Amino acid sequence: MDIFLQQVINGLVLGSVYALVALGYTMVYGILGLINFAHGEVVMVGAMVFLTAVSVLGGGPLVLSNSTIIVFAVLTAIFVCSILAFFIERIAYRPLRNAPRLAPLITAIGMSILLQNIAMMIWGRQYRTFPELFQIESYTFAGANVTNVQLFIVGISIAIMASLLAVIHLTKVGRAMRATAESPQIASLMGVNVNTVISLTFIIGAGLAAIAGVLVSANYSIAHYSMGFILGLKAFTAAVLGGIGNLTGAMVGGILLGLIESIGAGYIGDLTGGFMGSHYQDVFAFLVLIIVLVFRPTGIMGERVADRS
Amino acid sequence: MSKLFLMFFGGRKNPVWVGYVFITVALIILPFLVEASMGRTWVRILDFALIYAMLALGLNIVVGFAGLLDLGYIAFYAVGAYTWALLASPQFGLHLPFWAIIPIGFVVAGIFGVLLGAPTLRLRGDYLAIVTLGFGEIVRIFLNNLDHPINITNGPVGINLIDPIQIAGVSLTKSHEILGLEFSGAHSYYYVLLFLLLATVFVCIRLENSRLGRAWVAIREDETAAQAMGINTRNVKLLAFAMGASFGGIAGGMFASFQGFVSPESFILLESIMVLCMVVLGGMGNIWGVILGTFLLAILPEVLRDVSGPIQENVLGRVWLDPESLRMVLFGLALILVMLLRPSGLWPKR
Structure with missing residues (x-):
């Protein structure tokens, strides 16, 4: 039982990071119908900028408390990522808005390759360790271990997701975003500046990605220039699992994928009589995805969408 | 490009077989030309x-x-x-x-x-x-x-x-x-x-x-x-x-x-x-376009590999940027630029 609970806790921590990243995918997809392959790299840039900012602030002439350093470093990461995402959209996606469907997919892939390699030039090939900014404490709860970092990750994620839902559903900007997702043409007839809304969507998504990058590097206490690609892939899977274009779906899909992965990794050996080890955790995750999509072709919470050509 | 192609295959003055013979000979001797030159x-x-x-x-x-x-x-x-x-x-x-x-x-x-x-x-x-x-x-x-x-x-x-x-x-x-x-x-x-x-x-x-x-x-x-x-x-x-x-x-x-x-x-x-x-x-959808795209993308990274290190040495005096990542950066840039300039591909189906 305690192993199960432990896997559930690990899954929730992993899943809340996936959910944050998946939100960025799903918001862009909802409005542009585009798989933003470069989103994972934005997560990586967020983590890298955070670590750089921490070392600059910590080694500077000013003596700052650790919490001040963290807050400033996170803000720097969000700021840099937002600007980055703004320019990615401007350069690689906006000129292609009426192009054939696969053209922006290729520019997105190009952007991803570009960002990953520029990051390697700036931050090098080696793994960067997360600095000791706070005391890690471990609590035992019904036989399973929880650290304060893990609690913090889940808490922050929930808070951010709740405030995002509030922004989307309660504010004027949110209404404009929902209208644009329904139909950009009609939204612009109603006085919505579609271009601004799209830029804003990218900026919000990048902000979430920056925070997710910080959280994931805090969780594994490591960051690397190639961390974004796989994370982005998993998050995109989560977004599809939940029903792409649907915000609640992305959150549900993210948490679910995290749980599937960690429970799968823990139990897949017993299930298959030792034939498959924990190396197969991704197989397990993708199989669940395929099974879900066979029965619900538009994901768990997705609605029937018309085909785009 | 397609005009050149038409000249060989569809032009009335040049019989079709001239084009075929030309292309066949070119394809047969290509590996020897490539070996001799590169x-x-x-x-x-x-x-x-x-x-x-x-x-x-x-x-x-x-x-x-x-x-x-x-x-x-x-x-x-x-x-x-x-x-x-x-x-x-x-x-x-x-x-x-x-x-x-x-x-x-x-x-x-x-x-x-x-x-x-x-x-x-x-x-x-x-x-x-x-x-x-x-x-x-x-x-x-x-x-x-x-x-x-x-x-x-x-x-x-x-x-x-x-x-x-x-x-x-x-x-x-x-x-x-x-x-x-x-x-x-x-x-x-x-x-x-x-x-x-x-x-x-x-x-x-x-x-x-x-x-x-x-x-x-x-x-x-x-x-x-x-x-x-x-x-x-x-x-x-x-x-x-x-x-x-x-x-x-x-x-x-x-x-x-x-x-x-x-x-x-x-x-x-x-x-x-x-x-x-x-x-x-x-x-996409055009067989000749796909072959063109393949040859460009299969050969471009190799060209960039040969170029990205030595050019830095010659122009800037020493290798400033890791040639391997510079190569991939240029490759990514090429993908973006080609798609921006020709959104339906280099040689789209008409």
């Missing part, structure tokens, strides 16, 4: 470009003709490569001849195509993309881990000492001297691969103008309307998956025998994406 490595690069062209034409059936976005296409290439590797290497002690393995690889990859196609028939657009991506990863993870409890694929180490193609007892990887010209392994394989590529092109052209090809295009344009017109969308889509996969399987077999070594590392997601880039960048 060295033997480039003949190998040319060979790999031919393999990629076969692969891209197979993907073009799925993505370009039938409009089914496949992000895990490299799985079929892997299936073909491992089929060849298992049937002609010391791994199981089997050494089947190439004329037996090619059809087996064709069928096995086709079966995997149906295996992927069957559960995904109801999915549309990007949902299909993520499932195919997952399928590609599943195949790779299995190849990576099937070394225990029973050793089948040799795990991450891969399979070594794969037999080359042998025609009448003559191994193609050895150097032969014919008419005073030295035919290295790369040269011999060039002709085999060229033959296979031309056969693939022929099949693709015939498919495109067939009843099946028109059915694929109808599904790509509007699946519901195609169904209303009496097209059995289920069978036609499955056929697209199966045929695309079989082409990939043959290309994979060639890759295994040419390289003499396979490991799961050659079949990562990035490779699927690369092949997709070749198809889209060249001009």
